[in-house]
Amino acid sequence: MSGKKSVEVEIKTSSSKAWSVYSSLKVCSVIQSHLGHLIGLDIVEGNGEEGTVAQITPNPDMTTLPPYKEKFTKIDHENKVKVLEVIEGGHLDLGFTCYRMIYEVIDTEKEDSTTVRVTIEYEGPEDVIATADITPVVKVLEVINDCIENDKY
Template sequence: MFGTISEEMEVQVSATEAWQLYGTLRLARLSEEELSDVIHKIDIVEGDGGAGTILKITFPPGTPVFSYYKEKFTKIDDENRVKEAEVIEGAYLEIGFTLYRVRFEIIEKSENSCITKSTIEYEIKEEAAANASLVSIQPLVNLMEASANYLLKNRK
């Protein structure tokens, strides 16, 4: 079974400014700071933020479903402002998912405005299909909101 969900948000900064956050490891640091109720810690296991970088995301103690997962940046496209990461260990892969991919896209709207788009794509084994209900775009919406606030506060 394959599924996809996405959400978009307009931000009053240039696409270039937004990509300078989304296309780098700064997004992971912001996630760790702004989403501390959801994310306990983010460690860079390997890489410098480019394709092939591996992060370990650890959830707060007592989180009901997952304790951690590792994700690998599989695509960093600076020209088209697209970043993709796939879960490669833990979390969703332990409960029947064969693919869990997050994509961030920055779409230029005008000189001082862009659309941030987050998408989750997943594949799950038929026998684990009920676990698809655990997929939620809300954490990415929260991250987009925190990123928008950060970008607006730190405008150039």
């Protein structure tokens, strides 16, 4: 079985500024320095472009998610889309057979306003995909967007 969940939030900045963070390793440093739910975020391969692999170690006091590696499988600068896929541990250890996150930075008609959409796509047995939750992703998105709006990256 497969499924997906999406959320969109508005951020008070230009799409180019938002994309400059979401498309690069700046997003990793924002997550590492501003969120307490991670105790480790290390780039093990690559330089932030497609093919980069990050080792993520969640804080066991805040989540039951096991450590995992994610790969940047797509970074489309023209359409402002970044795709990350869990390649080891994490959601795969929980029984998902595929787990990916898609970040899209979308221009709006308002000046200095952008929409950021995050979609999680997943596959696995029915009982496993029933546990898919976008809430943690929303919290991360809120922190990243606050840092972008306030130039704290």
